[in-house]
Amino acid sequence: MPEGHTIHRLAARHAELFxxxxxxxxxxxxxxxxxxxxxxxxxxxxxxxxxxxxxHHHAGELTLHVHLGLYGKVTDGVGEPPxxxxxxxxxxxxxxxxxxxxxxxxxxxxxxxxxxxxxxxLTPPEVAALRARLGPDPLRADADPDRAYAxxxxxxxxxxxxxxxxxxxAGTGLIFVTEALFRAGLPPTLPGRALDRAGWDRLWADLVxxxxxxxxxxxxxxxxxxxxxxxxxxxxxxxxxxxEVYVYRRPGAPCHVCxxxxxxxxxxxxxxxxxxxxxxx
DNA sequence: AGCGCATGACAAT
DNA sequence: TTGTCCTGCGCTA
Numbered sequence: 001m002p003e004g005h006t007i008h009r010l011a012a013r014h015a016e017l018f019x020x021x022x023x024x025x026x027x028x029x030x031x032x033x034x035x036x037x038x039x040x041x042x043x044x045x046x047x048x049x050x051x052x053x054x055x056h057h058h059a060g061e062l063t064l065h066v067h068l069g070l071y072g073k074v075t076d077g078v079g080e081p082p083x084x085x086x087x088x089x090x091x092x093x094x095x096x097x098x099x100x101x102x103x104x105x106x107x108x109x110x111x112x113x114x115x116x117x118x119x120x121x122l123t124p125p126e127v128a129a130l131r132a133r134l135g136p137d138p139l140r141a142d143a144d145p146d147r148a149y150a151x152x153x154x155x156x157x158x159x160x161x162x163x164x165x166x167x168x169x170a171g172t173g174l175i176f177v178t179e180a181l182f183r184a185g186l187p188p189t190l191p192g193r194a195l196d197r198a199g200w201d202r203l204w205a206d207l208v209x210x211x212x213x214x215x216x217x218x219x220x221x222x223x224x225x226x227x228x229x230x231x232x233x234x235x236x237x238x239x240x241x242x243x244e245v246y247v248y249r250r251p252g253a254p255c256h257v258c259x260x261x262x263x264x265x266x267x268x269x270x271x272x273x274x275x276x277x278x279x280x281x
Numbered sequence: 282a283g284c285g286c287a288t289g290a291c292a293a294t
Numbered sequence: 295t296t297g298t299c300c301t302g303c304g305c306t307a
Contacts (some may be wrong), residue, residue: 003288070289115301173288
C-alpha cells in the first residue's frame, strides 16, 4: 500500500477530518501511550506528506511523525469508533466535534493506525533533521530534481537502487521505480552515472506524472492507453492492490509491448522486474 | 495451524 | 549481505 501517493492522500484526508480542532489521542495497544498523552487536547494545525513520511503539525510545536513501513495501515470513519480490531497503535478522535449546520448529527471522526514502522512525537529540530535527510519528493511543489541528479550522475550504483534510496528521491517505492524504468526503456541495473541529464529530466517528469495520477486515483496505474486491457483485448490484471502495470510482479508473463517474458531479479533482498527487450541500453 | 510473503528501512556484520 | 521489526493475508496442510 504505502508509497508516496498513499501518504499524500492520507495527509489531505487527515487535515480534512481533524485540522483546526483539538484531537484526542489514545494507544489501545499501549505502545504509544506517552505520545498519545502529549498530543491529546492540542489543536492539529496542519498536515504534511514528505516522501513516505506523514506529519501532523500540532499547535505548541509538537509534530506527530508516522511512517507506515511495508504494511502499516490507516483507517478512518465517521461517528463512534469501533472496538479496536487487531493491534491499534494510535487512535485519534475529535475532541470537540464540529456541529453540523442545520443541527444534524455531529461531525465526529475517528482514525486508527496499525503496524507502522514509526509513530512518534517530534520537536521542530527533529522535524528539520527528518527533512534534511530526504531527497526531493516528486509530489511536492518545493521539489528540486537537480539535487537528485547531482547524486545520480556521480554514482556507479544501479538506477533502481538510487531511486529507491529516500535520500536521493523521496516517496518512490518499488512499484513506481520498477514501472518508471520500464516506461523510460532503462534497465534497472544501469549505473546512475550512465544516465544523461535529458534522460533524468524525462524520468523525473514521468515520476511526477505517475505519482500525481496515483494520488488522484488512489492506486498505481502505469500503463499507457494503447496497452490497456481493452485496447489489447487482454485480461485485466487481477491483484489485490489493483492498478494496471507493465512489469511489476509479472515474472514470466508476456510484456504488453513486445511479448518477451518479464524477467525477475533481486536487489538488496527485494524483487526487481523488467523486460530484457524493452529495457536495454 | 503454520508458513511465506508484502508497495520499507534500519542496524549489525 | 544478513537479521530484525511491525501486521495481515493467502496459500498449503
